[in-house]
Amino acid sequence: MTTHTPHVADEARYDQDIYRRCGRSGLKLPAISLGLWQNFGGSTSVESQRDIILAAFDLGITHYDLANNYGPPAGAAESNFGRIFSKKLKPYRDEIIVSTKAGYWMWPGPYGEWGSRKYLLSSLDQSLKRLGLDYVDIFYHHRPDPDTPLEESLSALDQAVRSGKALYVGISNYGPDATRDAARILKDLGTPLLIHQPRYSMFDRTPEQGLLDVIGEEGIGSIVFSPLAQGLLTDRYLKGIPKGSRATHSEFLTKDQITETYLKRAIALNEIAKGRGQSLAQLALQWVLRDERVTSALVGASSVKQLRTNVAALDFDPLTNDEIAAIEPYAVHGTERA
């Protein structure tokens, strides 16, 4: 059970300057942010969720990333975060960046997913209710909609800002050309595109095929999701598939991804990490952050211990060019799966 006594945050939480400017905006984000896609739904204890959320804040992780559909069931992560936030973190609202998104299936009928103005603005209202917040800091369109004009989806984001329900807007899973178009349309509307949220890790380098260039040229920030490839770029699966790990219960990471080829790559990368005196997770995080166009690495965690290990990646010296070159043979190019 969580009590209503507000959390007393660690006074040392800002001692280390771990904040990076989000593109050419005025907003800084922590180099590592916490995502609530998994481990914050109905099947995880409230205590575990609370401990991870509070530990993050104490470590200077000021950014929590959500979406309408995170759970399970869909909506549960926002409700759980909202309850914990209101009991424990409310006094710190102005120190915290909360994001949410709409794009994936949320409710039945023609208005419950994709990118219509009807869906996006209704979904944001629902999210704010579940979160118990007056506004989110960043509202994203979660995925491109091939059947709705970009202008319609983006003018809904613009309206979210104008109505005070969001401070900034972002897009996720958009390709390079659509991202450039989105930046132009939003600029014309007067609400700059703050941030893009693509998947990026040593095992998925798709953003290197044009997206990061657009992000750099347009002055957009980026927060990269699944930088640990859902746990594959950690020591989690080096000695088998542990009970309770994501590969045992998620449709998004399946046991058949733990192949011989994967293990060879992960073991080689783990040796490089050991040579730096760090864990594979820490190496993987420093690898995505080697590119200054990446504002933040958006991690998930099923324990406070994992989160602490991940944030401690920021204590190490940046990777050298020789180390980056040594990683190269094991970091998969393009969309090829590990």
Ligand SMILES: NC(=O)c1ccc[n+]([C@@H]2O[C@H](COP(=O)([O-])OP(=O)(O)OC[C@H]3O[C@@H](n4cnc5c(N)ncnc54)[C@H](OP(=O)(O)O)[C@@H]3O)[C@@H](O)[C@H]2O)c1
């Ligand atoms: N925009 C989008 O379409 C989209 C899509 C996916 C995700 N996201 C965002 O990105 C966030 C992160 O995604 P993700 O959870 O896939 O990220 P991730 O950081 O690549 O994977 C997190 C998982 O890796 C394992 N892990 C983390 N730290 C570890 C450590 N130090 N040692 C060993 N294992 C460790 C844990 O697995 P176990 O659970 O097995 O312990 C954890 O649940 C999401 O929460 C969400 O906010 C966005």
